[in-house]
Amino acid sequence: MTGPGDLVTLLDRLCPMFALLDSDGRISRVGPTLQKLRPQTSFEGTAFLETFELLRPRSIVGVPELMACSGAKLHLRFRDAPRTALKGLIVPLPGNQGAVVNLSFGISILDAVRDYALTAADFAGTDLAIELLYLVETKSAAMEASRKLNLQLQGAKIAAEEQAFTDTLTGLKNRRAMDHVLKRLLTGATPFALMHLDLDYFKSVNDTLGHAAGDHVLQQVARIMVEETRGHDTIARIGGDEFVLVFNFLQDRERLDSIARRLIDRLEEPIDYNGEACRVSASIGTVLSSQFAAPEASKLLHAADLALYAAKRDGRATHRFYSRDLCLPQDDAQMRRGGGGAGTQPAGSVRLSANGPDIGGKKAP
């Protein structure tokens, strides 16, 4: 096999995307697959560099440079649409008879098989193109499945968090859990006491020592509250530094007062955080379910809130019981409720802050 015809037959089979160039850089033959990309185009006789735009190497500006760069990797694309990007390798023929350029798609193969409706028959049997396509499709399918699972798990996680009864920071119950407990106790007409405890000076710990210190303090506070109560009492963190404690069957004021004082005493002990002493205190308001003829959760929480507020007004680190004569002075009520017609609002509509107390405006000095 020495004639040009033999060479073409050989190239047709071995690399069906070849272009055979004469010594002037004109195309004399193209392989069947390259022809398939431009069925209407007659390549023969056209200048290679006018059909294809050479992107790299940039040092090639004309045919002499092209012919001289044997073995160099070429980056090209069609000058007409679709401007498919191609990779190429040029090998000059002996005796200044021109050169062979072998083209391939490189990364553009995914678009190319679609744009030109290529089949396995268009690639040489040794070409890894089909394996690559296979790999891309299986990978995409697997990835899609994993993406769906990801989104599903993400959704499940959010749903689980919404349904959770636990405050993840402290391990105490959360507000949702407290609502459930109150509902159950009220339905069963079980007498109980409800304490609303609010930390004092917590914000300054957060501000001066950082959130991590604040979190540590909350965890220690939670531990103290668990230690100072009975196993079947409910302790919930319902806001940033607000807690509600529910004592089943307990209506004894003396005992409740001693629990509250003991809690305050222990919470006032400095809490160590990385060698820094964090100091907080607490104010507590307590209500007994028996103080209402028809107790409702919202009424009880409001009453405990009023008692807490009275405790704050008495100076911090104080415990107060709710009594009927406790009510919000008009000015303070305005402050507490953001000025929203406090006097006419029914007691049940006052809610404890779920987002943590706004130290600046809500509390009495």
Place this chain on the structure above:
Amino acid sequence: MHGLINKAIQSFVCSTYGKSRWIRVTEAANLGFVEYEAMLVYDNRVSRRVLDELCRELGRPQAELLEDLGTYLVSNPNTEALRRLLRFGGVTYVEFLHSLDDLPDRARLAVSDLDLPPLELREEQDGRFSLACHDGLPGYADVMMGILRAMADDYGALVILEHVGTGQDCEVIEITLIETAFAEGRKFDLGARAG
């Protein structure tokens, strides 16, 4: 921004500055979680906030921090897989530079919703190149600076990099190749697999 990018930032901060600082940043940025999921896509504003808080927390300008992130991605054993993929680009540093044009397409091939803006390499005279990093990902060129620098070390090439400013719709990095085989560089074996 894609979870992979966010996760890269997280991994960089945790491994360089410690997990507690990362947690502080996520809190300051009101992220609501500590761990990014690599295969989820996050709101750009979220990523923006985290970056801003990160610069504040560490007291460093963003460009500098992102360049370190680029270096980390190539040189840290945590992200060896990424370094390998970049080394697939070529046998020499120059080939690697040329392969950057294909990088966004290759990334998309691997992860279809990972959208990296185009990169365009121009070969100038005397071993000088310019890389245009197109708009679309804030800080893209800064991260690329770090990657280019660390990859030069990886190939054992000696280069001078300069962020020469902002073009029409891109930022341009100028690369001057002083010596291709300046140092030995790191071993790379196409057949080995990243652990």
